Amino acid sequence: MEKEKIYDFSKPIEEVKTNFISGLDLLNMKIDSIPYLFDGIIPQVGAWALVGASDTAKSMLLRQLVMCVVGNIPFLDWKCNAIHKNAIVVCSEDDEFAISYLLRKQNKTIGLSNDQAQNIRFLFDTEDFIQKLEIELSTQPADLIILDAFGDLFDGKDMNQNNQVRAFLNKFTLIANKYKCSIGFLHHTGKRTEELAPSKNNAIGSQGFEAKMRLVIELRLDKNESDLRHLCVVKGNYLPQDQKTSSTVIRMDENLTFTNTGERVEYDAMGASGERINTKIEPSKLEIAAHYVCIRTILLIGKNYSQNELVKKFMHHWNISDKVARRFVDYYNTQNWIVDVSTNPDRRKYRENLTVLEAPEPEKVVEETLNIFDNE
Secondary structure, three states: OOOOOOOOOOOOHHHOOOOOOOHHHHHHOOOOOOOEEEOOOEEOOEEEEEEEOOOOOHHHHHHHHHHHHHHOOOEOOEOEOOOOOOEEEEEOOOOHHHHHHHHHHHHHHHOOOHHHHOOEEEEOOOOOHHHHHHHHHHHOOOOEEEEEOHHHHOOOOOOOOHHHHHHHHHHHHHHHHHHOOEEEEEEEEOHHHHHOOOOHHHEOOOOHHHHOOOEEEEEEEOOOOOOEEEEEEEEEOOOOHHHHOEEEEEEEOOOOOEEEEEEEEEHHHEOHHHOEOEOOOOHHHOOHHHHHHHHHHHOOOOOOEEHHHHHHHHHHHHOEOHHHHHHHHHHHHHOOOEEEOOOOOOOOEEEEOHHHOOOOOHHHHHHHHHHHHHHO
């Protein structure tokens, strides 16, 4: 007796190719490490994304990546493993005149030859661009495809709908696997996320976007120096954890090309838009007068504060991270400069106790107050 079919195939079952691969076949491939287009960062096969706010130079950085592929040269000190030394860029935001100018400018630093530059293919007409990509790849393979930008190229009705985003991205996963290439999406982060720590959840739209990516990098401005950026790996399926907790600080030259400064900055040491936070400050090493000024200026007499409220106030006052601010709470509590007035141990409430802290000389208070305002 023939078993009832669970799925009603659109074509006869005998014409369906299963394409299963055995575990033995996979073991015999003898893959000892994940293949990277650029060692330790960009996957050789699969979809990934560079996200960031407007005017962070995302397109410039991705264009530099493309130039490194065709030139077979390191990208920000990461070794290039390009096979075809060929790349495709789909542009929805710039025209050929703008790209011509920017490419010439960046090439003053990178120095591609004519033959190497010939191996970058730009597509400005984005109608039916997926079909056009398939035709190009079947004719001439590429190591890297850059899609600039996701929001313009997305063919669904609502970027916040998980099923629509995943259906769109599935097409590129199939292309990446079929043609063994790396596909990078340029995407934007929400305006309010600039006040948050770097995160894979900062990208605009559905969570399905980051879920489909093997790698997500967030590019942040440095608040103190206009030519610096923070390259923050916020998702990397096969990357070590320490690479996903601190930024790579890169510097842009006069030709809009980036170099690696060699500096790393912890994510919890970055404030809004990349502001540097003091992570080395220790409450026990500071002058008594500085603590006196802190308590006197940010805590109201007789008012109760939760631990989280104190942490936020100390973060702002001292320009420190959440972790360091909690050390200040513990230290002040130990010194009895704040007292725990809560009745519930799970919901701490503190009140200033400045009377136990001997007031320093007035001129010292003035000096410390000025120091605080100078640092803001």
